[in-house]
Amino acid sequence: MVNYYSADYILPVSDKPIQGGVIGVDNNGEIIGVYEPNAKEISDKSISRHKGIITPGFINSHCHLELSHLKGKLPKGIGLIPFIESVIKERGASDEEIERAMEKADQDMKASGIVAVGDIVNKSLSKNIKRQSALHYHTFVEILCFDPEKAQEAFREGLTLCEEFDKLPSSITPHAPYSVCKEIFRFLKQLHNPEGNLLSIHNQESEEENKFYRYKSGGFVDFYNKLNRNIDFFKAQARDSIQTIVPLLPKKQPVMFVHNTYTNMKDIYFVDRFGGKVTWCLCPNANLYIENRLPKIDIFLNQDSPIVLGTDSLASNDKLCILSELITLHEHFPYLNLENTIKWATINGATFFGINDRFGSIEKGKKPGLNLITNTSGLKINKDSQVTPLF
Incomplete structure (x- = not known):
């Protein structure tokens, strides 16, 4: 089974930030894909959408x-x-x-x-x-x-x-x-x-x-x-x-x-x-x-x-x-x-x-863990920002 996660921004680290990007993760925590928001591969997928920024662990x-x-x-x-x-x-x-x-x-x-x-x-x-x-x-x-x-x-x-x-x-x-x-x-x-x-x-x-x-x-x-x-x-x-x-x-x-x-x-x-x-x-x-x-x-x-x-x-x-x-x-x-x-x-x-x-980075084949940082403003954090592991 593959779970799909999205946020206001994805920070893959290995590449530029993706606004509204989507990450596919299998049951073992392995990244199976990182997608632009309108990618055909995810057009029919159920996506867990979040406010904030997703980063690697x-x-x-x-x-x-x-x-x-x-x-x-x-x-x-x-x-x-x-x-x-x-x-x-x-x-x-x-x-x-x-x-x-x-x-x-x-x-x-x-x-x-x-x-x-x-x-x-x-x-x-x-x-x-x-x-x-x-x-x-x-x-x-x-x-x-x-x-x-x-x-x-x-x-x-x-x-x-x-x-x-x-x-x-x-x-x-x-x-x-x-x-x-x-x-x-x-x-x-x-x-x-x-x-x-x-x-x-x-x-x-x-x-x-x-x-x-x-x-x-x-x-x-x-x-x-x-x-x-x-x-x-x-x-x-x-x-x-x-x-x-x-x-x-x-x-x-x-x-x-x-x-x-x-x-x-x-x-x-x-x-x-x-x-x-x-x-x-x-x-x-x-x-x-x-x-x-x-x-x-x-x-x-x-x-x-x-x-x-x-x-x-x-x-x-x-x-x-x-x-x-x-x-x-x-x-x-x-x-x-x-x-x-x-x-x-x-x-x-x-x-x-x-x-x-x-x-260290969100790339296909890696198991870096995913963090959701909330209470953000665009790509900025502040004293109220919090982090939650997505799995």
């Missing part, structure tokens, strides 16, 4: 499912370092509590039209949830180790944890420049196929990170002093953090830099000259929650490197909803075009995760 490129139990527990606008300290203090909970929160977050993401997720983990608790989920997950096993003497042990532990996600897409990744020593990057290069190991690195969420790398001063020096960690080995680099770590990556390494709240144009130019396979991930609601600041969106536009969207965690966001991230972007940057930003929410993430043969 969303890709949440950056999430921390493990922190879902911290929803509403951390204050807003306190800055990155106090936020990290709060997470360390509050994240302790029973496995049962964490699993219940993760299950609910997984269900809520599905209800908000998300079909695939890039998820950061520090343990294997989410494994069974991911196996049973209707969502596609890529799991990033996060390594945190700023002590060169402990780097080999930390890397081995990361590999072991990654193996626990057997038969589920996964990779090991450094957490952030301020929390990973150079030795970890050296071990990453020694992997059998480093280019096949997707990386997701938190980048420049705070100006303190740049101060730390430029001058070895600021909040991260105090942070490590509080933890009683000796960082005498670390030397000021006289340049931003991203400019220091990019040359440490394999040339063809697919890497997603996440947040980028304090990334500047010089950083962008440096990354472009390096010639790696870089994707920029924006998590606007989390940026506002933690630092009360958004990245300089303009510097990421018209660049060769693609942009994707993430929600971060419920420790730093009120909900895991990609439409909510789009609404925030369009409210703060009204010149943005939905036809472009919907690519950030769909095909760009699908391409990074290597699942664009199924997800």
Whole structure:
């Protein structure tokens, strides 16, 4: 059986918007055709017509499912370092509590039209949830180790944890420049196929990170002093953090830099000259929650490197909803075009995760899921817009 759906606009992503277009979908969710409103193939079909915009299912490129139990527990606008300290203090909970929160977050993401997720983990608790989920997950096993003497042990532990996600897409990744020593990057290069190991690195969420790398001063020096960690080995680099770590990556390494709240144009130019396979991930609601600041969106536009969207965690966001991230972007940057930003929410993430043969665009033969965005005006969304999966 084939079901036919129509709306004021179809955003296939792979092609131009179709006003009043129609999509044919079989019982398995596979697209069997995308049609103009007066196409002969659908002249005698029963069509479910809607007000609003139909898009492919969303890709949440950056999430921390493990922190879902911290929803509403951390204050807003306190800055990155106090936020990290709060997470360390509050994240302790029973496995049962964490699993219940993760299950609910997984269900809520599905209800908000998300079909695939890039998820950061520090343990294997989410494994069974991911196996049973209707969502596609890529799991990033996060390594945190700023002590060169402990780097080999930390890397081995990361590999072991990654193996626990057997038969589920996964990779090991450094957490952030301020929390990973150079030795970890050296071990990453020694992997059998480093280019096949997707990386997701938190980048420049705070100006303190740049101060730390430029001058070895600021909040991260105090942070490590509080933890009683000796960082005498670390030397000021006289340049931003991203400019220091990019040359440490394999040339063809697919890497997603996440947040980028304090990334500047010089950083962008440096990354472009390096010639790696870089994707920029924006998590606007989390940026506002933690630092009360958004990245300089303009510097990421018209660049060769693609942009994707993430929600971060419920420790730093009120909900895991990609439409909510789009609404925030369009409210703060009204010149943005939905036809472009919907690519950030769909095909760009699908391409990074290597699942664009199924997800990311409304094309014949794909099973991308269909989202209906309502309370729209033409091809514009607003604070009242809502999303509902059509199946």
